[in-house]
Amino acid sequence: MPELPEVETIRRGLAPLVTGAVVVDAGSHPSAKFSPAVEAVGTAIESVDRRGKYLLLGLDDGRRLVVHLGMTGQLRVVEAGDPAGGGAPAGGEAGGDPGAGPDGGDPHDRAWWRFADGRQLRFRDVRRFGRIAVVDRDLSGLPTLAALGPEPFDPAFTPEHLWARLRASRARIKTQLLSQRPVAGVGNIYADEALWLAGGHPAARRLGRPGATRLHAAIVEVLASAIDHGGTTLRDYRTALGDVGGNQLHLRCYGRGGEPCERCGTELRRAVYDGRGTTWCPRCQRR
DNA sequence: GTTGCGTCCTGGACGC
DNA sequence: TGCGTCCAGGACGCAA
Numbered sequence: 001m002p003e004l005p006e007v008e009t010i011r012r013g014l015a016p017l018v019t020g021a022v023v024v025d026a027g028s029h030p031s032a033k034f035s036p037a038v039e040a041v042g043t044a045i046e047s048v049d050r051r052g053k054y055l056l057l058g059l060d061d062g063r064r065l066v067v068h069l070g071m072t073g074q075l076r077v078v079e080a081g082d083p084a085g086g087g088a089p090a091g092g093e094a095g096g097d098p099g100a101g102p103d104g105g106d107p108h109d110r111a112w113w114r115f116a117d118g119r120q121l122r123f124r125d126v127r128r129f130g131r132i133a134v135v136d137r138d139l140s141g142l143p144t145l146a147a148l149g150p151e152p153f154d155p156a157f158t159p160e161h162l163w164a165r166l167r168a169s170r171a172r173i174k175t176q177l178l179s180q181r182p183v184a185g186v187g188n189i190y191a192d193e194a195l196w197l198a199g200g201h202p203a204a205r206r207l208g209r210p211g212a213t214r215l216h217a218a219i220v221e222v223l224a225s226a227i228d229h230g231g232t233t234l235r236d237y238r239t240a241l242g243d244v245g246g247n248q249l250h251l252r253c254y255g256r257g258g259e260p261c262e263r264c265g266t267e268l269r270r271a272v273y274d275g276r277g278t279t280w281c282p283r284c285q286r287r
Numbered sequence: 288g289t290t291g292c293g294t295c296c297t298g299g300a301c302g303c
Numbered sequence: 304t305g306c307g308t309c310c311a312g313g314a315c316g317c318a319a
Contacts, residue, residue, distance in 0.1 A: 001311085001312060001313080003313095053313080069313095070296095070312090070313060071296090071311075071312055072297085072298090108297095126296085126297060126298070127295090127297050127298080127311090127312090128295080128297075129297095129312075129313060129314080130313095131314085144314070144315085169289080169290090170290080171289080175290090178312095178313080180313095180314095187312080187313070188311090188312065188313085235299085274291065275291080276312070277310085277311070277312080289319105290318105290319085291318095292318085292319100293315105293317085294314105294315085295313105295314095295315095297311100299309105299310090300308105300309085301308085301309080301310100302307090302309100303305105303306090303307090303308105
């Protein structure tokens with residue numbers, strides 16, 4: 001489930017591989033979630049940026065190719081003739097066999113772009129929770145993207161900002177983090193990790209200023225640490241080079257329900273809040 | 288406007 | 304071994 005650290009790791013791997021590449025052909029799964037991929041044909045990729053969990057490929061016609069990886073999305077560059085790429089795409093007509101890649105490649109490939117040098121950028125997404133869009137440079141074509149909160153490493157993301165945003169809502173703290181509005185890029189894994197580190201209860205609806213300050217520092221710390229470790233691979237996530245991340249070895253809360261808290265030894269609890277599996281320490285994280 | 292629930296989607300885990 | 308059921312979760316739609 002790619003969150004900010006995973007998307008950032010993919011961006012860093014992808015940028016040197018695709019910057020300057022000219023898209024000469026493309027295809028996609030017929031779903032409207034993926035079919036905009038073909039709109040990039042005839043352009044050159046000028047940049048690879050990230051906003052929250054979204055990858056933004058700057059095109060030389062002024063637009064941006066936006067890719068959201070959803071839960072199981074993977075982006076890989078394959079060399080011309082690489083069996084993993086299914087060879088040169090035959091036909092290349094968008095809306096072909098649902099779920100099948102060009103030339104009968106991986107059936108979970110939802111979109112692909114072929115470059116002038118023969119290489120392909122391929123988007124594999126088993127559960128089809130990802131999506132692709134082509135929008136103007138100002139991102140106004142995607143309201144969700146335009147409404148994202150500040151980047152966690154941006155100076156605009158301050159303890160005061162976080163406190164003000166959390167104070168303005170009565171929703172649960174974790175639910176607010178997952179909304180992407182207080183800060184962009186936090187998903188279920190890092191919300192649990194940051195709340196554990198900050199000692200905040202995920203189901204609390206209010207957070208004092210000291211608590212918000214601790215949570216701010218925790219968000220920055222867990223995201224930066226995860227990027228340093230190459231992201232978290234629980235099942236599907238792979239870097240642009242096909243490698244697994246290493247942060248799953250450093251998780252201290254997420255997915256560890258029933259295990260002892262490494263800080264106090266109390267058994268970590270697991271529950272579902274607002275439809276999302278949540279793990280927390282009942283002793284370290286009191287309401 | 289805010290909040291919370293249901294839906295989409297598929298592979299893996301698990302029980303029978 | 305095979306079948307059915309449950310679970311995971313980001314974004315979005317909808318109802319209250």
